[in-house]
Amino acid sequence: MTIQWFPGHMHKARLEMEALLPKVHLVIEVLDARIPYSSENPLLAEIRGDKPCLKILSKSDLADDSMTELWLDYFGRSANMRAHAVTTEDVPTIRRIKHLAIRMLPERENKQINAMIMGIPNVGKSTIINFLAGKKVAKTGNTPAVTKSQQRVNIGDGITLYDTPGMMWPNVHNPNSGYRLALLGSIKETAMDYAEIGFFAARFMLDYYPKQLTERYDLDEVPASELETIEAIGRKRGCLGKSSVVDIDRASRILVTELRQGVFGLLTLESPEIMEKEKAETAAAVAAKNESAATRDARRKQKFVAKQKAKRESRERR
Incomplete structure (x- = not known):
C-alpha cells in the first residue's frame, strides 16, 4: 500500500518550521512508542539538522516495556540526542520533559529556552503540551491533523514551546511503515x-x-x-x-x-533490528526505482535525438 497524504496545511507547516528554526535551541520530537521508527518523520530530521533533539516515546503504556527500553537505548546512542518514554497515566513522566530539556542545554542555564515540539499526526503531542502547560492550550482528538497552525506556549521554568501541526511526509516509501501508520491511526481514514x-x-x-x-x-x-x-x-x-x-x-x-x-495487551510493532533491515530494503528499492526512471529518461532522450536527426537528414536530401 502506498501512503500519500500531505494536506496543504502540512506543506505550510514545514515552511513555518524552517523559518522559526534559527530561534530554536532544542527540538522535541514526539513518537508513538509502538512504532518509533515508522512514526519518525524523515522530513523533521532534515529540517532540524544538528539541533539537539529530545525524542519522546508517547503512549508507552500501550507498548511492550522491553521493546521500549531497546528503543530508548538505541536513540540514546546518537550524538546530541536523548529519549524519554511517557504516558498520560503517569503525569510525572511528562513533566520530567522540562528537566531533561534543561539538562540537554547546560549553556542556556538561567537563560530563556525556545523549544520546538514536532510529530506526525495523532501521536499525542497536544496532550503532552497540555500537561506541560498545566492547562488546556492545544486541541486534542483521536483523529489525525487536529492541530492546524503554529502556536507559542509558555510551560514555565524559562521554557517556551513552539507547537507545530502534526506533519506527514509526501511519500512513505517503506510499505510496512505505511501499514503501521495507518493501523495506529496516523493516516486519515479516507486515505486508507x-x-x-x-x-x-x-x-x-x-x-x-x-x-x-x-x-x-x-x-x-x-x-x-x-x-x-x-x-x-x-x-x-x-x-x-x-x-x-x-x-x-x-x-x-x-x-x-x-x-x-490496546485490547490485546502491550504490543510494539517494530524493533531497532527490524528498522535497520527495512531501511536497507527501502533504500535499495528507491535506488532501483530511480535507476529505472533514469534509464527510461535516457531512452526517451535518445529516441528524441534520433528522430530530430532523421528530420534534419530528410530536409538535407530534398
Missing part, C-alpha cells in the same frame, strides 16, 4: 483501505502474538493465513452477509480498532 490494513494486522498478530489473537477471538487454533484470520474474526463477531459470506471490511475494522485500543 481497512481490508488492506486488516490483512497487515492479521499477519503481524500471527507472526508475533498468535496466543493473544486466539484468546481474544476464542479461536480453536491459530489460523493459517491472514484471510483465514479475518474470516474467523468475522464469523465470531457476526460480520456475515448474504449466504453467510464474511464481510471482510467489517471484520477488518474490528481487528484494526481493537488493536488500536
Whole structure:
C-alpha cells in the first residue's frame, strides 16, 4: 500500500518550521512508542539538522516495556540526542520533559529556552503540551491533523514551546511503515483501505502474538493465513452477509480498532533490528526505482535525438 497524504496545511507547516528554526535551541520530537521508527518523520530530521533533539516515546503504556527500553537505548546512542518514554497515566513522566530539556542545554542555564515540539499526526503531542502547560492550550482528538497552525506556549521554568501541526511526509516509501501508520491511526481514514490494513494486522498478530489473537477471538487454533484470520474474526463477531459470506471490511475494522485500543495487551510493532533491515530494503528499492526512471529518461532522450536527426537528414536530401 502506498501512503500519500500531505494536506496543504502540512506543506505550510514545514515552511513555518524552517523559518522559526534559527530561534530554536532544542527540538522535541514526539513518537508513538509502538512504532518509533515508522512514526519518525524523515522530513523533521532534515529540517532540524544538528539541533539537539529530545525524542519522546508517547503512549508507552500501550507498548511492550522491553521493546521500549531497546528503543530508548538505541536513540540514546546518537550524538546530541536523548529519549524519554511517557504516558498520560503517569503525569510525572511528562513533566520530567522540562528537566531533561534543561539538562540537554547546560549553556542556556538561567537563560530563556525556545523549544520546538514536532510529530506526525495523532501521536499525542497536544496532550503532552497540555500537561506541560498545566492547562488546556492545544486541541486534542483521536483523529489525525487536529492541530492546524503554529502556536507559542509558555510551560514555565524559562521554557517556551513552539507547537507545530502534526506533519506527514509526501511519500512513505517503506510499505510496512505505511501499514503501521495507518493501523495506529496516523493516516486519515479516507486515505486508507481497512481490508488492506486488516490483512497487515492479521499477519503481524500471527507472526508475533498468535496466543493473544486466539484468546481474544476464542479461536480453536491459530489460523493459517491472514484471510483465514479475518474470516474467523468475522464469523465470531457476526460480520456475515448474504449466504453467510464474511464481510471482510467489517471484520477488518474490528481487528484494526481493537488493536488500536490496546485490547490485546502491550504490543510494539517494530524493533531497532527490524528498522535497520527495512531501511536497507527501502533504500535499495528507491535506488532501483530511480535507476529505472533514469534509464527510461535516457531512452526517451535518445529516441528524441534520433528522430530530430532523421528530420534534419530528410530536409538535407530534398
